[in-house]
Amino acid sequence: MAPKRPLLFSSLAAALLFGSACYSYHPVENPAPGTLVRIQVPVSSPVVRPNQAPETMFFEGTLVSRGDTVLLETKNRREAGAFREILEVDTLRVAGTSISLLEEKLLSKSRTYVFTAAVTIGAAWLGIAAMNTLTGEQGDSDRPGDGGNPQGQFSLNPIFSGLLRLIGR
Numbered sequence: 001m002a003p004k005r006p007l008l009f010s011s012l013a014a015a016l017l018f019g020s021a022c023y024s025y026h027p028v029e030n031p032a033p034g035t036l037v038r039i040q041v042p043v044s045s046p047v048v049r050p051n052q053a054p055e056t057m058f059f060e061g062t063l064v065s066r067g068d069t070v071l072l073e074t075k076n077r078r079e080a081g082a083f084r085e086i087l088e089v090d091t092l093r094v095a096g097t098s099i100s101l102l103e104e105k106l107l108s109k110s111r112t113y114v115f116t117a118a119v120t121i122g123a124a125w126l127g128i129a130a131m132n133t134l135t136g137e138q139g140d141s142d143r144p145g146d147g148g149n150p151q152g153q154f155s156l157n158p159i160f161s162g163l164l165r166l167i168g169r
Contacts, residue, residue: 035062042100068095070102
């Protein structure tokens, strides 16, 4: 039983490490500078469609200042070749009257807890299943010919069949 603990604990640690936070957006009237916000602005077009709602675009970033003009610092990552990535930092100036929606980005604790619990349980389940397969616990036997794995050997078939069952094949 002792060899299973390091894998189980490392699986739990990896799940907690990779479990990311979930965010939600809430409308706000006067956010403080430095707040992560998302704004919605209408797209101006020479074509007017009276039967359709006007098209809009969302921009997300850090609020620099708010007055008659809203200053929003945005960041955009893009690839420039095989192994190069460029981070573009830009400051958008938007007239306060043209913003149709201003929302604050907030951490959603309930979504984060549910997501982290699901990832942790899944990682623990996979870790235990892998340990059971690697140690031959299901068919473990001291007598040869009983379906147990000899010392130091393991079969990959249960791992692949388990993965195929997970994806529904």
